[in-house]
Amino acid sequence: MSNPVYLALDLPQLRDAQELAGKVKAHIGGIKLGLEFFCAHGAHGIHTMASVGLPIFLDLKLHDIPNTVARAMQAIHVLEPAIVTVHASGGRAMMEDAKAAAGEHTRVVGVTTLTSLDDRDLERTGVSGSTHDQVLRLAELAQAAGLDGIVCSGQEVKSVHDQWHDGFFVVPGLRPAGTASGDQKRVVTPRQARDDGASVLVIGRPISRAENPLAAALEIESTL
Numbered sequence: 001m002s003n004p005v006y007l008a009l010d011l012p013q014l015r016d017a018q019e020l021a022g023k024v025k026a027h028i029g030g031i032k033l034g035l036e037f038f039c040a041h042g043a044h045g046i047h048t049m050a051s052v053g054l055p056i057f058l059d060l061k062l063h064d065i066p067n068t069v070a071r072a073m074q075a076i077h078v079l080e081p082a083i084v085t086v087h088a089s090g091g092r093a094m095m096e097d098a099k100a101a102a103g104e105h106t107r108v109v110g111v112t113t114l115t116s117l118d119d120r121d122l123e124r125t126g127v128s129g130s131t132h133d134q135v136l137r138l139a140e141l142a143q144a145a146g147l148d149g150i151v152c153s154g155q156e157v158k159s160v161h162d163q164w165h166d167g168f169f170v171v172p173g174l175r176p177a178g179t180a181s182g183d184q185k186r187v188v189t190p191r192q193a194r195d196d197g198a199s200v201l202v203i204g205r206p207i208s209r210a211e212n213p214l215a216a217a218l219e220i221e222s223t224l
């Protein structure tokens with residue numbers, strides 16, 4: 001079984017990102033690059049990180065009208081990402097067009113409800129019901145739109161898996177026992193998420209901000 005851990009490289013310096021990826025690459029399965037990285041380093045940064053030799057997950061969380069998102073997807077074709085995110089709340093037509101515009105080897109997954117939000121935060125955005133219900137609702141929409149899967153927290157992944165058996169489930173908000181949650185509110189351990197059906201485990205600060213990132217990556221790997 002391949003390593004499901006994608007390391008979130010939310011680092012401002014390209015050199016630091018390269019160095020960290022090089023250090024832990026034998027103990028992770030891929031690299032996740034987000035908006036911060038893309039805005040700072042663009043396509044050049046993605047190509048540089050691709051040379052590490054691991055699959056690239058472009059977590060751009062695209063959210064716009066269908067035409068704009070489809071064109072953005074076409075523009076990132078050349079980077080050959082293994083995974084790209086769009087916001088599921090962008091609607092069915094947007095997700096359909098995003099998937100149609102993506103490269104055939106790129107999995108397009110829909111972000112349902114950010115793992116930094118709890119039920120109260122969600123209510124304040126005007127959405128009624130729990131984060132759990134909202135994730136299931138958006139997962140159904142993403143599946144109907146033909147996406148490959150969704151992003152959700154480890155607290156929902158089992159329920160989503162039960163309703164979408166062959167979906168591809170990306171789970172961030174992971175914290176090894178005893179580590180700080182920071183801004184993440186719907187948190188589980190990497191092992192729990194794996195057992196409950198996660199396909200990809202997104203882990204950032206527990207490795208990147210650890211005193212010894214290699215030891216942290218090894219420790220996480222040993223629990224899976």
Ligand SMILES: O=c1ccn([C@@H]2O[C@H](COP(=O)(O)O)[C@@H](O)[C@H]2O)c(=O)[nH]1
Binds near residue numbers: 174205
């Ligand atoms: O709902 C979401 C969607 C994406 N993320 C991203 O995952 C990583 C998590 O980093 P940690 O340091 O392990 O908290 C980060 O890049 C987020 O942008 C998420 O956390 N939640």
